[in-house]
C-alpha cells in the first residue's frame with residue numbers, strides 16, 4: 001500500500017510510520033520536515049501536497065494543535081487555533097484527500113481522550129476532539145461505498161507522559177504499541193465510522 005502519514009515524524013507518528021514501513025510505501029508529511037511539507041491549517045497547502053503525491057491507498061493524520069489554557073483566559077482567537085488546525089485541518093484532509101484515494105482506500109484521523117474525559121485547560125482541545133468524533137460518524141454514513149473513515153482517540157501516550165502528566169493525575173500512560181495498533185486496526189481492518197478508543 002502507498003500510505004501518507006501527516007505528522008509522521010511526531011511522537012506518535014514516528015512509531016506508527018515505523019510499523020507500516022516494512023510492508024508498505026510510506027510517505028511522511030510534516031510542517032517543518034518530511035518527504036513533503038504541508039500546513040494542514042491551510043487548505044491550499046493540503047491541495048498542493050495531494051497534487052504532488054498523487055494517488056494513495058491510505059491517509060493517516062497524526063497532527064493538529066489546539067491552545068491549552070484556563071477557560072477564562074481563552075480568547076476567541078485562541079479557539080480559532082484549534083478550529084483551524086486540528087478541526088478544519090483534519091476535515092479538509094478528508095474533503096480534499098478522498099479524491100486522491102484508490103478504491104478500498106481509507107482515512108484515519110487523530111483526536112484524544114479529552115473528547116470523552118476532559119481535564120483542566122482543555123475547553124478548546126476537548127471541543128475540537130469531540131467535533132471530529134461527530135464529523136467522522138456523520139461522514140461515514142454517506143461515504144461507505146467510497147472510502148473508510150475512522151479516528152484513533154488515545155489517552156496520553158507513554159512517550160509524551162512526562163510532558164503532560166501534571167494535567168492527567170491518575171491516568172495510565174498508554175503503551176506506544178497499543179496506540180500503534182489503533183492505526184493498524186483502522187488502516188488494515190474493515191471498520192468505517194469508528195472511534196477507536198485506546199484509553200487503557
Ligand SMILES: NC(=O)c1ccc[n+]([C@@H]2O[C@H](COP(=O)([O-])OP(=O)(O)OC[C@H]3O[C@@H](n4cnc5c(N)ncnc54)[C@H](OP(=O)(O)O)[C@@H]3O)[C@@H](O)[C@H]2O)c1
Nearest residue numbers: 007010011012030031032033039040063064112156157160
Ligand atoms: N501525545 C499524546 O499523548 C497524545 C494523545 C492523544 C492524542 N494526541 C494527538 O495526536 C496528535 C499528535 O500528537 P504527538 O504527541 O505525536 O505530537 P508531536 O510530537 O508534537 O508531533 C506532531 C506532528 O505533527 C506535525 N504538525 C503539527 N501541526 C501541523 C500542521 N499544522 N500541519 C502539518 N503538520 C503538523 C508536526 O510537524 P512539525 O514538527 O514539523 O511542526 C509533528 O510532526 C496531536 O493532534 C495530539 O493532540 C496526542
